[in-house]
Amino acid sequence: MGIQINGNTNNINAGIGSLSIEDINELDIVGVATAANFKTGVSNLHSLGLTLSGGQLDVGSNIKIGTAGVITATSFAGSGANLTGVLSNIVEDTSPQLGGNLASNNKNILLPDSTGTNRIKFGTNEDLQIYHNGNNNKTYIGNKTSTDLLIENAGTNTDIVDDTGHYRARFIKDGAVELYHDNSKKLETQTNGTRIYDSLGIGADSTSDAFLSIRTPNGTSGSPSTKGGVIIRDGSYANGKLIDFQNSVGSSDISVDGSLNMNFANNHKIQLGDSQDLQIFHDGSDSFIKDTGTGALKVCSNLFRVNNAANSEAMIKAEENAGVTLSYDANTKFETTSSGVTVTGTCSATSFSGDGSNLTNLSTPLSYRNKIINGSMMVFQRGVGSNNYSGNHDGYYAGIADRWAIRAHSSMGTQTYDQNTNSPNNFANSQRIYTTGADGGNAGKYYVYDTRLEGQDLQDFEKGTSTAKSFTLSFYVKCNINRVFTCELRDLDNGRLCVQQYTTTNSNWNRYVLTFPADTTGKFDDDKNASLWVRFWLSAGANFKSGTSQTTWGSANDANICPGQTGDLGGRVGDYWYVTGVQLEVGDTATPFEQRTYADEFRRCARYCYQWIDDQQLGFGQVYSGSGYTKIFPPIPVNMRAKPSVTKNAPTGYWFVSYHGNSGYAGDRNVSVEGNSGDDNHQSANSFRIFVHGGSNQNNATTVWCLIHDTAGAYLRLEAEL
Amino acid sequence: MIITNAKYWRIPDSEVNGVKKVYPDSSIICDINGQYYGVPIDEENTHYIEIKRQLDAGELTIEPSDGL
Numbered sequence: 001m002g003i004q005i006n007g008n009t010n011n012i013n014a015g016i017g018s019l020s021i022e023d024i025n026e027l028d029i030v031g032v033a034t035a036a037n038f039k040t041g042v043s044n045l046h047s048l049g050l051t052l053s054g055g056q057l058d059v060g061s062n063i064k065i066g067t068a069g070v071i072t073a074t075s076f077a078g079s080g081a082n083l084t085g086v087l088s089n090i091v092e093d094t095s096p097q098l099g100g101n102l103a104s105n106n107k108n109i110l111l112p113d114s115t116g117t118n119r120i121k122f123g124t125n126e127d128l129q130i131y132h133n134g135n136n137n138k139t140y141i142g143n144k145t146s147t148d149l150l151i152e153n154a155g156t157n158t159d160i161v162d163d164t165g166h167y168r169a170r171f172i173k174d175g176a177v178e179l180y181h182d183n184s185k186k187l188e189t190q191t192n193g194t195r196i197y198d199s200l201g202i203g204a205d206s207t208s209d210a211f212l213s214i215r216t217p218n219g220t221s222g223s224p225s226t227k228g229g230v231i232i233r234d235g236s237y238a239n240g241k242l243i244d245f246q247n248s249v250g251s252s253d254i255s256v257d258g259s260l261n262m263n264f265a266n267n268h269k270i271q272l273g274d275s276q277d278l279q280i281f282h283d284g285s286d287s288f289i290k291d292t293g294t295g296a297l298k299v300c301s302n303l304f305r306v307n308n309a310a311n312s313e314a315m316i317k318a319e320e321n322a323g324v325t326l327s328y329d330a331n332t333k334f335e336t337t338s339s340g341v342t343v344t345g346t347c348s349a350t351s352f353s354g355d356g357s358n359l360t361n362l363s364t365p366l367s368y369r370n371k372i373i374n375g376s377m378m379v380f381q382r383g384v385g386s387n388n389y390s391g392n393h394d395g396y397y398a399g400i401a402d403r404w405a406i407r408a409h410s411s412m413g414t415q416t417y418d419q420n421t422n423s424p425n426n427f428a429n430s431q432r433i434y435t436t437g438a439d440g441g442n443a444g445k446y447y448v449y450d451t452r453l454e455g456q457d458l459q460d461f462e463k464g465t466s467t468a469k470s471f472t473l474s475f476y477v478k479c480n481i482n483r484v485f486t487c488e489l490r491d492l493d494n495g496r497l498c499v500q501q502y503t504t505t506n507s508n509w510n511r512y513v514l515t516f517p518a519d520t521t522g523k524f525d526d527d528k529n530a531s532l533w534v535r536f537w538l539s540a541g542a543n544f545k546s547g548t549s550q551t552t553w554g555s556a557n558d559a560n561i562c563p564g565q566t567g568d569l570g571g572r573v574g575d576y577w578y579v580t581g582v583q584l585e586v587g588d589t590a591t592p593f594e595q596r597t598y599a600d601e602f603r604r605c606a607r608y609c610y611q612w613i614d615d616q617q618l619g620f621g622q623v624y625s626g627s628g629y630t631k632i633f634p635p636i637p638v639n640m641r642a643k644p645s646v647t648k649n650a651p652t653g654y655w656f657v658s659y660h661g662n663s664g665y666a667g668d669r670n671v672s673v674e675g676n677s678g679d680d681n682h683q684s685a686n687s688f689r690i691f692v693h694g695g696s697n698q699n700n701a702t703t704v705w706c707l708i709h710d711t712a713g714a715y716l717r718l719e720a721e722l
Numbered sequence: 723m724i725i726t727n728a729k730y731w732r733i734p735d736s737e738v739n740g741v742k743k744v745y746p747d748s749s750i751i752c753d754i755n756g757q758y759y760g761v762p763i764d765e766e767n768t769h770y771i772e773i774k775r776q777l778d779a780g781e782l783t784i785e786p787s788d789g790l
Contacts, residue, residue: 394723395755529766625734642766647759672749672760674733688762691733693751721768 351591370594371453372534373403373604375475375582377419377429381611382717384419388436396721401431402605404451405721409541411442412570420578424476424509426593427580433538434576435569445541447570449579452722454641455493455524455531460586463491464523471498471516473534474590478578479504483567486540487514490533490556494522498553499561511581513590519553528641530722534584537562538569538577606638611717615710618690621658623702630658630692631674632706636718643688644718646673651713656692658704666709669694671716690716723772728752729785731760747787 049060055067062074090096111118113134122128127145132138143149151158158171166183170176179187188195245254253265264270269281277293291297302320307313318324326334328345335342351369383398392410399417400406408415414437423430433449462468473487482505490497500514524531537544540562547559554560569577581593596604612618612634621632648655650668657666670693698704708714729752733745750761750773761769776782 393755530768625736629734643762643764645759645761645767645769647754647757649757670731670751670758670760672731672751673762674748693731719769720766 350587350589353592367594367596369585369591371457371532371584372451372582373453373608374401374601375580376427376593376595376601377401377423377431377580378598378601379403379605380419381605381609386416386418388414388416390414390437396609396719402609404431404449407446407448407450409442409445409447411439411445411541412447413437413439415447415570422478422578423580424511426595427476430476430478430578430580432576432578433569435571435573438573439570441541441568441571443542445539445570446537446544447539448535448537450533450535451582452492452530453532453534453584454528454722456526456528458524458532459526461518461524463519464494464521466520468518468520469586470518470588472513472585472588472590473500473516474511474513474581474583474585474593475536475579476509476511476581477502477504478507478509479567479569479576480507481567481569481575481577482506484565485567486537486562486565488533488535488537488561489516490535491519491522491524491531491553492533493525493531495556496522496553497550497556497561499550501549501564504567509578515588515590517552521553534582536579537565538567539571540565603638606636607641608721609717609719610636610638610640610644611715612708614708614712614714616708618706618708618716621690621692621704621706623658623696623698623700623704624691626700627695627698629694630696630698630704630706632690632692634690634718640718641720641722643675644673644720646671646690646716646718648716649714650709650711652709652711654709654711655714655716657707657709658692658696658698659707660698660702660704663698665696665698667694667696673718723769724755725773725776725782726753728773728782730787732787750784752784 049058051058057065059065062072064070064072066072111120111131114131115133115135119129119131121130123145125145127143127147128149129140129142129144131140131142133140153171153173156173158173159167160169161167167178167180167185169180170178172178177187177189178185184197186197188197241252241255241257242260243254243256244252247253251265252263253268255263257263264281266282266284269276269279272278273293275293277291277295278297279288279290279292281288281290289297301318304316304318305314306316308315313327313330314325315327316325317327323336323338325332325336331344333344335344379402380399381402382396382400385399387397387399389397389406389408391408391412393406393408393412396405397417399419401419406415406417413435416432416434416436418432420430420432421428422432431449439445460469461471471489473489477485479485482503484501484503486499486501488497488499496519498516498519500516502512502514504510544558544562545565547557547563549563550557550560569575583590583593585591618632619635621630623629624631648668648671650656653668654666656669656671657664672691672693673688674691675688692706708716728750730747731749731751732747735745736743748763750763750770752759752761752773754761754769759769761767761773764770773782773784777784
């Protein structure tokens with residue numbers, strides 16, 4: 001049974017626990033309708049999530065219709081055309097923001113060409129901008145402020161490639177930076193530097209018109225642009241320097257100029273060789289080609305010329321398989337030929353050697369340059385054999401060569417002298433001095449072998465003048481004492497001396513050359529007296545060593561003669577000293593020894609000493625003053641220097657014999673030299689006569705034939721030594 | 723140079739055109755280092771130079787020549 005409302009009871013049914021209103025199209029309730037549950041269809045409304053509470057209608061948990069007119073829902077569907085306050089798209093939002101990540105959702109962000117907009121900009125000041133410029137059709141990643149632009153990559157490689165994947169540049173983590181050309185690597189940084197593949201060009205490109213081009217050797221011929229190696233080209237840079245090495249203050253030391261000339265400043269050298277053996281440079285005054293290292297400086301050419309700076313005049317010419325010519329002012333003066341040498345003009349020299357037999361019109365003698373007489377030890381008039389002398393002996397002795405003397409201090413032991421055949425190859429004789437009894441040493445000891453020269457024979461030294469010449473003394477010595485010895489030149493006219501020393505280092509024959517400086521003080525007297533003393537010091541005591549060696553001319557002082565001499569002949573038995581080939585010349589050059597004939601050398605010696613030995617005739621004389629004297633005009637081979645002293649030797653009591661017919665008278669008679677010695681200072685005393693003293697059995701005015709007695713060792717000797 | 727037994731010597735007198743000529747001392751007869759020497763009195767003779775030096779120094783005396 002139901003409740004009928006408004007005559008239609010069929011539509012309201014009320015059972016126990018429920019009221020059913022059926023067949024009603026519309027239910028109007030004027031008052032409040034409350035119910036524990038509302039249903040739609042077969043479902044209760046609250047079971048569908050539809051709740052109404054506190055003025056808010058909730059549909060499920062996501063749709064809420066509040067009392068303030070706000071509807072919230074998980075989503076809205078259908079046309080929203082009449083909605084207001086809702087943006088139709090993002091363009092309408094002038095300050096859109098992301099509330100979260102913006103996912104592309106398989107879509108693109110499209111930006112059109114930019115002329116200021118249409119860019120992606122980063123940073124507060126829009127520092128980084130990415131865009132495409134439609135005007136020039138270029139795409140930019142631009143850092144628009146003065147901040148650094150970093151491209152950071154935690155991965156291994158950062159590559160710049162083209163649209164085909166070809167590399168343009170690669171930046172490899174913890175490794176190289178590589179630059180590519182057409183996908184071909186051209187530059188790579190490496191641990192110890194940078195490698196450039198193929199060629200490097202500075203200026204233009206690497207194949208042409210570059211100022212500097214370093215290329216792979218891809219060719220050996222053709223134009224420069226195809227050749228390999230290092231090429232520096234002039235290009236259009238003609239007035240400057242292609243290469244310029246400057247010093248610390250910017251001055252150009254070495255450069256290559258625009259005309260391709262290589263320039264070296266003063267004292268900057270081209271040095272060649274491991275030890276800078278060859279050097280070419282200019283020192284500001286002169287130009288040098290110096291070979292300072294090992295080996296020779298060889299100029300190899302089949303035609304070698306030295307011309308003047310203008311290249312208009314030949315000075316030296318040397319031609320392969322031909323000759324060498326030397327010119328003066330473009331005129332050949334000296335030319336080597338297949339047969340020798342041709343000299344055009346005057347030929348002068350310090351000395352000439354070799355065969356001069358074809359020389360003509362000689363105006364300068366080639367001989368007489370050696371001032372020493374008997375320097376080759378050829379003449380020993382007083383005796384050639386070994387002779388012993390002890391203690392003080394001073395002068396001319398048997399066993400000592402003519403013109404040479406011995407000066408020996410009283411402390412000397414025993415010395416032996418002789419002419420010896422032990423000599424250098426081009427000599428036959430030498431003077432030997434050797435010790436057979438040692439001395440004990442003495443501060444005053446002197447032991448000297450010397451010779452004296454006349455002043456009139458020394459004038460060409462020009463001593464004592466502004467044009468004075470030096471003295472060169474050369475000699476051969478063989479000595480077993482490897483020590484220092486002294487040679488002295490003593491100016492006897494002016495009391496001056498100068499010394500030089502030589503060192504014997506082995507017991508062979510050695511030639512020594514000593515040059516004494518010129519002396520502008522003190523002229524040699526132009527006379528026949530002794531002016532120069534040439535002295536070989538064989539030993540010297542402390543008295544002669546205590547000063548300073550007088551290596552330039554100065555006043556004579558014994559203490560300054562032998563400082564530094566260590567040679568001491570006489571101090572040890574068996575020591576020896578040989579000498580020969582002694583030569584004293586004008587100037588500073590030692591020429592080969594001037595060899596002379598025996599006759600020539602003997603005549604020179606006879607000016608100072610001449611003797612007659614056993615059985616040699618003195619010539620005719622005349623008994624004088626009753627039977628008391630015999631005067632003789634002796635035959636002498638050469639004018640003697642001065643009126644001579646005379647001495648004689650009569651080993652058996654006779655030295656003189658005078659014959660009248662076959663009646664002779666012999667005796668050991670005194671003898672003297674008498675008569676005029678010559679008035680002219682330059683004329684030797686050749687007019688003297690010999691007076692034999694003492695009586696004889698021959699009558700006054702008897703002409704007698706005079707001889708030296710024929711016992712060995714008898715002699716009559718004239719001496720006019722210096 | 724050791725000089726001993728020195729004595730002057732002169733040429734014996736002679737006669738020229740009946741006029742007697744007397745010569746001065748012209749030599750010194752002596753021993754030099756033990757060897758007989760006739761040394762002319764000549765300023766350029768080195769023996770005489772040494773004799774004169776010793777004479778002037780009082781180191782040497784020379785006997786006069788014998789009367790002839």
